[in-house]
Amino acid sequence: MVFAMQYPAFAQTAKTSTTTPASTTAKPQLGTYGFDTAGMDPTVKPGDEFYDHANGGWARSHPIPADKSSFGMFTVLDDLSKTRTREILDAAKGDPQSKVGAAYASYLDAATVEAKGLAPITPWLNDIKALKDRKGYAALVAKAARNGVKGPFALYVGQDDKAPDAYIAQMTQSGLGMPDRDYYLTDSEKMKADRAAYVAHLTKMLELAGENNAAARATALMALETDIAKVHWTRVDSRDADKTYNKMTLTELAKAAPGFDFAAFLKANGIASTDLLIAQPTAFTGTAAILAKAPIDVLKDALLIRSLEAYADVLPDAIGAQNFAFYGTTLSGTPQREDRWKRGINFMKANLGEEVGKVYVAKYFPPETKAAADALVKNVLLAWGRRIDGLSWMSAEAKARAHKKLAAFTPKIGYPDQWRDYAGLEIKADDLFGNALRAKQFDFAYSVGKLGKPIYRWEWGMTPMEINAYANFGMVEIVFPAAILQPPFFDPNADPAVNYGGIGAVIGHELSHHFDDQGSKYDETGKLVQWWTDQDVANFKALTGKLITQYDAYEPFPGEHVKGALTLGENIGDLGGLAVALDAYHASLGGKPAPVIDGTTGDQRFFLGWAQVWRRNDREARLRQLLVIDPHSPSRYRTDIVRNFDAWYDAFKPAADGKLVLKPEDRVKIW
Incomplete structure (x- = not known):
């Protein structure tokens, strides 16, 4: 922890x-x-x-x-x-050999982003839309995880709390678009207003993606998330190290939560180990049962919306502005988005942070x-x-x-003492969405790649x-x-x-x-x-x-x-x-x-x-x-x-x- x-x-x-x-x-x-x-x-x-x-x-x-x-x-x-950091990145933009410079340049090139529209993300959205039945749902959720898109469960690799010299695959509850279960369940005027604004946000995002019948689909998605919120653990219980340490075999998890194909999900993500840590077992049981009954089209819409939100800042401005309107203004009260260069700094820290950090400490940390x-x-x-x-x-x-x-x-x-190696991450100066997608996939592979290895104590x-x-x-x-x-x-x-x-x-x-x-x-x-x-x-x-x-x-x-x-x-x-x-x-x-x-x-x-x-x-x-x-x-x-x-x-x-x-x-x- x-x-x-x-x-x-x-x-x-x-x-x-x-x-x-x-x-x-x-x-x-x-x-x-x-x-x-x-x-x-x-x-x-x-x-x-x-x-x-x-x-x-x-x-x-x-x-x-x-x-x-x-x-x-x-x-x-x-x-x-x-x-x-901006000074460092501005200096790197002109270097054709600089991965950092190319990534930052791609973020600042708003004209190219607008010209491409939704074309860069369309292949992935089409993968979601192509799902015909529940049989392929777990594999699709697995691909979403590799792409950095939130699904009904979150997966990562970390230390085993009771065997701290070993890594283990771990899963936690997920699946909500609002910040906490309380936003769905608390009966206050503020929360009611936030819920109404959230449905309006979902509707607008579907419309921006060119989807039909957006309002009804947004209402159905809100109903799904509300059901999931009801089985989620509270934040107080979820911070308890004893309660959230639940080692289970894949067989035990499948028996406890039979409504979701965890075997297919893990296999698609390259995880062969049968031992898992499940943070909130009853939430997994409840969520899996909800997924088993939910209309497949609603499950697809959940992945579609989460995909647009995950990549909102590297897509055309209409998507980013709408995402900010809800999460930034409605929920946090912030009237105005940051300037693009500031958002670009955040993008760089998230995706090439230590590559930038090397220069930063050499210049500013005596x-x-x-x-x-x-x-x-x-x-x-x-x-x-x-x-x-x-x-x-x-x-x-x-x-x-x-x-x-x-x-x-x-x-x-x-x-x-040891810097992260980004040699395997491909960056193109004219491909912001592709850079973001490849960075998320690179990070996921880095995490899963820890399994079976000694603990990265330098990390x-x-x-x-x-x-x-x-x-x-x-x-x-x-x-x-x-x-x-x-x-x-x-x-x-x-x-x-x-x-x-x-x-x-x-x-x-x-x-x-x-x-x-x-x-x-x-x-x-x-x-x-x-x-x-x-x-x-x-x-x-x-x-x-x-x-x-x-x-x-x-x-x-x-x-x-x-x-x-x-x-x-x-x-x-x-x-x-x-x-x-x-x-x-x-x-x-x-x-x-x-x-x-x-x-x-x-x-x-x-x-x-x-x-x-x-x-x-x-x-x-x-x-x-x-x-x-x-x-x-x-x-x-x-x-x-x-x-x-x-x-x-x-x-x-x-x-x-x-x-x-x-x-x-x-x-x-x-x-």
Whole structure:
């Protein structure tokens, strides 16, 4: 299992000056010590709304751009990353030998795309239309999977959670066009409106493909997806590593879900192994039964629509614009599509990401930044070891194993040690759809090709240009792409407190994932196994239950709450990450007091650094969507994790009646 998020600053002994930041060689990019004080709102008391106290001025002065559903520190850096990547790609366009240049040129050549119309995708759409009966349906779904088109089930190859030295074919529930089962089943006015808009979207897509009787066919497809939604697992159940580990033979799967020919599906995709991991068995049983009864024409329309959506951005603009109108505007509230060059960057990252990344890191990720980040990661790991020793709820036996797990960690900083080889991927400068199709087929073959081979331990799940980070349980690793190692997360010229509150907490967050409610189920080898005592598990659940209750109480809109169970892993990550980063910061002072800079103490700067990275404005539609589908809490409430820290109370001295103030016994402390 992999969970995404972020990073710290090097262990630097703070100077004793009370007026200058730690660095004397250069000024930080933000403010006088790495924090943008102009973005604060001093009229808001920190004990009432710490997010607004630290970020209120910024929020008022930074409207969301028309082509974004939200805008914040992540998007600021993403814009910078895209601009830099564009420079790299523009330079490559003129090189006839550059695969990257040819791919980017094909994306920018909108005139050729429009001139070809739907001709490039027509052979595949004709394959769908040619299906006459159920006998060939599984093979057609298999071809859809190879073409990167969503079917009723999703297939990929990954580590076996209980045998992490081996790959295994894995399947998960799929088949929905809207983001989650709740969109089909929740009886709210917003969801009803989204459902009506979805049927209108399906109708329009069928019309754009030249299909007849579009409205009736869209209604039938909506009915099929609604039936599938009823048997889907919830996102809370689907994130449970124990519940979703179900090893079955092909024979067992066929018996459990007889309405779909899984043998034909797997054979067509070159998978000979009889052992599979099925994430949601009852959803497979239910979906297969629905497929067995559904009219074949409706099943064909599902593949046709998913094909148009999968390739919407490389087809004529009418298709892409309609797809964006529903998914971008209706569901996320974004008024305007990104410029074509920006969409081209996304296309390149998805299909030739590491080929571009090689140039990106050579140009924008200096060795000294990597070295500083390496040092900071080591400091955070050391601090985590000290926190393990100080736990009152964990047994000595489990602590010993926790130290073994900590010692087994592989931090990956900046970029892969071994780059992906794209030699087998054919790219043509005048064939955008063909490039996209071949790239999806290339990736599918790459995934299936792992079966029977040693684990690709060098592999990365993100490009160096991503503003993100992640934890990989099976690999026992934490991964930080180059592009996130920039202000406000990381600035070598900023005060260490701000860096530890920023990238330090992000590093701690990813480390904490390995000890959250799911990551803690994996031992030092990456194996899914209970390595705690039963009492340890009970103690841990009592603490995490308090965190669920705390987040369940947050109500961004009347009647719409944060889902504490869905966001639990990320909230544990924030809680543990901030705690270990604070410990690491204090240790970095070497026993000396932190300086007072511009009237702020070290701990105040630390917590302000944490708040600063979560500056973000969301469109209402997008925020409502995230409450349903996102395992992360909204940024405001991620900032509010500070209310569980005694050090935050000591630093800001909030009034006893402050809205965020918790009694000492109500403050959650886990790691």
